[in-house]
Amino acid sequence: MEKYLINPNEKIAKINKDIYGNFSEHLGRCVYEGLYVGEDSKIPNKNGMRCDVVEALKEMGLPVLRWPGGCFADEYHWKDGIGDKSKRKKMINTHWGGVVEDNSFGTNEFFELCEQLGCDAYVNGNVGSGTVQEMSEWVEYMTFDGVSPMAELRKSNGREKPFDLTYFGVGNESWGCGGNMHPEYYADLYRRYNTYCRDYMGNKHIKRIACGPNAKDYNWTKKVMEKVGGQADGISLHYYTLPTGDWGHKGSATEFDKDEYNSTISRAYFMKELVENHLAVMQSVNPHCHTKLIIDEWGTWYDVEPGTNPGFLYQQNTMRDAIVAGLTLNIFNKHADRIMMANIAQTVNVLQSVILTDGEKMVKTPTYYVFKMYKEHQENTLVGSYITTEKIHSKNDNGNFPQLVESASVDENGVIYSTVTNTSSTKSAKIKCQIADTKVESITAEIITGECHEKNDFDCEENVNIKEFTGFRKLKDGFVADIPACSVVKFVINK
Numbered sequence: 001m002e003k004y005l006i007n008p009n010e011k012i013a014k015i016n017k018d019i020y021g022n023f024s025e026h027l028g029r030c031v032y033e034g035l036y037v038g039e040d041s042k043i044p045n046k047n048g049m050r051c052d053v054v055e056a057l058k059e060m061g062l063p064v065l066r067w068p069g070g071c072f073a074d075e076y077h078w079k080d081g082i083g084d085k086s087k088r089k090k091m092i093n094t095h096w097g098g099v100v101e102d103n104s105f106g107t108n109e110f111f112e113l114c115e116q117l118g119c120d121a122y123v124n125g126n127v128g129s130g131t132v133q134e135m136s137e138w139v140e141y142m143t144f145d146g147v148s149p150m151a152e153l154r155k156s157n158g159r160e161k162p163f164d165l166t167y168f169g170v171g172n173e174s175w176g177c178g179g180n181m182h183p184e185y186y187a188d189l190y191r192r193y194n195t196y197c198r199d200y201m202g203n204k205h206i207k208r209i210a211c212g213p214n215a216k217d218y219n220w221t222k223k224v225m226e227k228v229g230g231q232a233d234g235i236s237l238h239y240y241t242l243p244t245g246d247w248g249h250k251g252s253a254t255e256f257d258k259d260e261y262n263s264t265i266s267r268a269y270f271m272k273e274l275v276e277n278h279l280a281v282m283q284s285v286n287p288h289c290h291t292k293l294i295i296d297e298w299g300t301w302y303d304v305e306p307g308t309n310p311g312f313l314y315q316q317n318t319m320r321d322a323i324v325a326g327l328t329l330n331i332f333n334k335h336a337d338r339i340m341m342a343n344i345a346q347t348v349n350v351l352q353s354v355i356l357t358d359g360e361k362m363v364k365t366p367t368y369y370v371f372k373m374y375k376e377h378q379e380n381t382l383v384g385s386y387i388t389t390e391k392i393h394s395k396n397d398n399g400n401f402p403q404l405v406e407s408a409s410v411d412e413n414g415v416i417y418s419t420v421t422n423t424s425s426t427k428s429a430k431i432k433c434q435i436a437d438t439k440v441e442s443i444t445a446e447i448i449t450g451e452c453h454e455k456n457d458f459d460c461e462e463n464v465n466i467k468e469f470t471g472f473r474k475l476k477d478g479f480v481a482d483i484p485a486c487s488v489v490k491f492v493i494n495k
Contacts (some may be wrong), residue, residue: 001480004389005432006408008416013337015409017063018120020329020371023297023343025070027096027350028312031125034104034348034357035113044362045227047112048105053355054116060354060368061375064120064166066296066343067110071095072176073169074128076131078138080104082157084494095177097311107142109373111163119181120166122296122343127171127186127193127211136196139168144200162201167341169209169296170194173238175220178211183220185365186211187227194231207233207340213278215239221278225285233246234340235296238277240301240351241268241324245397252476253302253315258425259396261320261452264300265423266394269401270325271298272331279338292340299345299352299367302406312348317365318455319464319486321352325370326405326421326488329377330411332374333407333419344371356458362457366464370447372467373490374387376417380409385418387431392424404429404483416493422483425452434476442494444478445469449487 013178024030037050038041044051072095081091089104114121125135140150140315143162154162170176170193174186181367190210199205210232213220224235243251243264251260272314279293300321301313308349324343332339346365348355355367372414401423408418414437422429447469456463469489472481483489 001395001430001432004387004406005436006416006418006433007384008410008438009436011410012382013311014334015333015377015380015382016340018341019332019336019339020061020378021064021066021122021341022062022347022354023066023070023345024347025350026068026072026076026093026101026164027346028309028314029349029357030346031105034355036109038104044312046116047132048109048250049113049358053158053357054181055112056355056362056368057117057347057363057380058299060372061378062117062119064341064343065114065117065120065347066122066124067426069124069172070183070297071173073124073172074126074130074178076126077130077134078107078141082108082153088093096313107138108157108159112232115250119210121164122167122169124169125193125197128177129172132196135193136198139197139206140200143206158231158392165201165206167207168180168197168455169236170197171211173214174211175214175217181195182326183223184227184263187224189223190228195201199260207384208289209234209236209296209443210234211479212294216274216277218277218281221281222285223328224357225289225291228291229286230289230291232269232291235282236294239271239275239295240295240297240299240345242301243267247489249301250301253305254318254455256320261425262392262394263391265323265327266319266397266399266401268300268328269405270399271328275331275335275339279335294340297345298328298342316455316457317356317367319366319450320453322366322370322464322487322488323421323423323452324352326419327360327423329370329374330405330407330419330421333377333382335411344479358458362460362463365456366414366448369464369466369489372489373446373448373488374419375408377419380417383408383410383416389429391451403427414495416495418491418493420483420491421439422485422487426485428485429483430479430480431483435478437476438495440474440477440493440495443472443474444492445472446490447484447487449484452486
């Protein structure tokens with residue numbers, strides 16, 4: 001029996017709600033057909049936004065949404081997406097699928113979506129092909145409440161008051177699709193562009209995000225941190241989980257054997273090492289710097305579903321993805337003192353999405369239900385938690401990963417929330433949890449579980465869902481439980 005200790009006296013940090021963020025790029029059917037269908041669509045909508053998707057994301061507790069990219073951000077010119085929709089410029093989305101982008105979803109529409117969702121806005125600016133003036137004017141258009149050309153332009157487009165902008169990214173993947181830059185060059189550009197991204201919202205500071213590394217490029221983190229210093233509130237990290245580790249053949253989303261399953265989980269668990277190593281680099285450069293880590297692109301990346309546009313990155317979502325989400329969110333929770341935000345890629349119909357759509361139909365994926373299950377961690381206080389666990393070997397990449405990955409938090413009323421992911425596809429785990437200095441009055445629990453290939457599709461929408469979990473017994477100071485294989489469990493502990 002594994003030992004699980006929770007110490008509510010060890011209060012570590014507030015878990016920023018924005019760790020549970022999503023990413024929406026102009027890619028495939030994420031924005032168009034996924035989030036936005038237009039005012040004239042037969043699909044029920046409010047000002048063009050799909051009502052079913054908006055309600056589902058609100059139910060999931062979506063706290064922040066990143067837009068418009070991704071690689072698309074560094075070829076996006078924001079003035080093409082404002083004003084009369086019939087007169088907006090059309091363009092070819094050369095990054096993703098070669099389709100026509102009609103710019104009917106632009107700045108005003110994005111903030112309309114955020115207001116319907118009740119979430120924070122994270123806008124990514126164009127450094128790769130855009131100018132300092134263009135970026136400066138965009139920030140002015142969005143946030144200036146005064147007399148200026150951009151404020152007047154916003155008003156002429158029907159928005160009198162400024163939009164509420166929380167985060168602004170100065171470039172995206174500048175080491176790659178955002179300009180193929182060296183870190184020193186990008187850092188100088190960041191300082192220049194950021195100078196003109198001014199705070200126009202009085203006492204509210206727009207949190208600036210510098211482009212950080214691709215996976216384990218620790219040199220990029222070091223060089224950017226050395227030059228950017230305290231001018232950035234956050235530095236981004238991008239890491240995708242590929243079962244095979246081969247970008248040319250990433251593997252199927254639904255057809256995989258036990259070895260490929262284990263390889264996927266092993267590579268997902270590598271996120272812990274990445275986070276800790278990049279934080280160590282940041283700390284070594286500037287021990288007193290307030291800059292935090294942002295993981296604004298993460299998730300599984302498989303070969304696209306057969307018969308779909310390769311540039312649309314549409315993939316299915318199984319219990320394997322739920323396990324990846326559960327263990328990753330627990331890792332983020334455990335580093336809440338230094339992680340400001342994270343954004344899974346992507347919200348609808350792209351990569352490890354939380355929702356799939358097909359015309360009027362909508363499906364909530366297993367990943368969706370993990371986010372919904374975990375939403376009570378948002379703004380709670382992370383507390384000390386420690387678990388003993390077996391290691392599982394992945395022979396595809398010689399990596400070991402723990403069978404159990406957990407985190408625990410406490411809310412303002414003293415209620416403890418514990419989330420435990422059993423990463424094994426075949427083996428259950430018995431645990432005994434003790435909670436320090438606590439007399440347990442009651443416990444309730446929920447579970448997401450199933451055989452690792454199980455999924456939700458348009459013929460069986462609720463195959464994987466949140467269900468009541470009864471496989472535990474309350475103790476005076478904790479509980480004992482039998483955690484099924486391939487499962488994510490949440491315990492709610494009242495004392």
